[in-house]
Amino acid sequence: MSNSTVSGNTTSHYLAATINVQSEIAKKVISENIPNKEIIYICGVDVAYRNNIAYCSAVLMNKNSMEVKESVNITLSVKHPYVPSFFMLRESEAIINILKPLKNRFDLLLIDGHGVLHPRRCGLASYIGVIIDSPTIGVAKSILCGSVNADHFIDVDGVISGFKMIKEKKKPIYISVGHKINLVNAIRIVKQLVKPEERIPEPLRLADIYSKALANSVP
DNA sequence: GCGACAG
DNA sequence: ATCTTGTCGC
Numbered sequence A: 001m002s003n004s005t006v007s008g009n010t011t012s013h014y015l016a017a018t019i020n021v022q023s024e025i026a027k028k029v030i031s032e033n034i035p036n037k038e039i040i041y042i043c044g045v046d047v048a049y050r051n052n053i054a055y056c057s058a059v060l061m062n063k064n065s066m067e068v069k070e071s072v073n074i075t076l077s078v079k080h081p082y083v084p085s086f087f088m089l090r091e092s093e094a095i096i097n098i099l100k101p102l103k104n105r106f107d108l109l110l111i112d113g114h115g116v117l118h119p120r121r122c123g124l125a126s127y128i129g130v131i132i133d134s135p136t137i138g139v140a141k142s143i144l145c146g147s148v149n150a151d152h153f154i155d156v157d158g159v160i161s162g163f164k165m166i167k168e169k170k171k172p173i174y175i176s177v178g179h180k181i182n183l184v185n186a187i188r189i190v191k192q193l194v195k196p197e198e199r200i201p202e203p204l205r206l207a208d209i210y211s212k213a214l215a216n217s218v219p
Numbered sequence B: 001g002c003g004a005c006a007g
Numbered sequence C: 001a002t003c004t005t006g007t008c009g010c
Helices: A013-028 A087-098 A124-132 A183-193 A202-216
Strands: A003-006 A009-012 A041-050 A053-062 A068-077 A108-112 A136-140 A153-156 A159-165 A173-179
Touching (some): A009 A013, A013 A124, A041 A087, A041 A202, A068 A087, A087 A124, A108 A124, A108 A202, A124 A136, A159 A183, A173 A183
Parallel strands (some): A041 A108
Antiparallel strands (some): A003 A009, A053 A068, A136 A173, A153 A159
């Protein structure tokens, strides 16, 4: 099997092919608010892992009332290992599939991972956004690449690609455009979804709790 | 070449 | 992410 080097990792050739896929998806990412209407229903998705099984939860909330409108779970087998900058291979299938059982529509999808704040501007959130043609925001708990400016914006290859959101006494979260939204709006929306004493925007925080509970409910 | 590296 | 004990701080 032929190999190549990707960011220091020796990879199988399909990962090298994935670089091309990511580059093509990146060209399709739109960093503008589309559609230009009020975003009310927001869906957050997270995945927990246990014994090579992925336990996925989606939580759909009303941004204004902060009430949960709907919540669904699915379980599926994991097909790819985790490789930095190729997280989409591991987690995208679960996310694509958990949107199917949702009965209610959403205006925006919140993803646990980066959007364009990625070496090839195609993190999980951007990949999902382009694939399902829906607005998405990437929210990650640690940074993958880029340099943080004095104003907390993050530069990747000379382009402002993300924002380091800091709440006193808490670890930061990193926000970036997934698809069909601009960075300033993404920051505003995420801020609005983080409860006073919390760190993670509510739809993602709940999805994290629910997916872990689902994973632990299986003997 | 070395180190860093979403979940 | 997950595994996993005690320990430090408020």
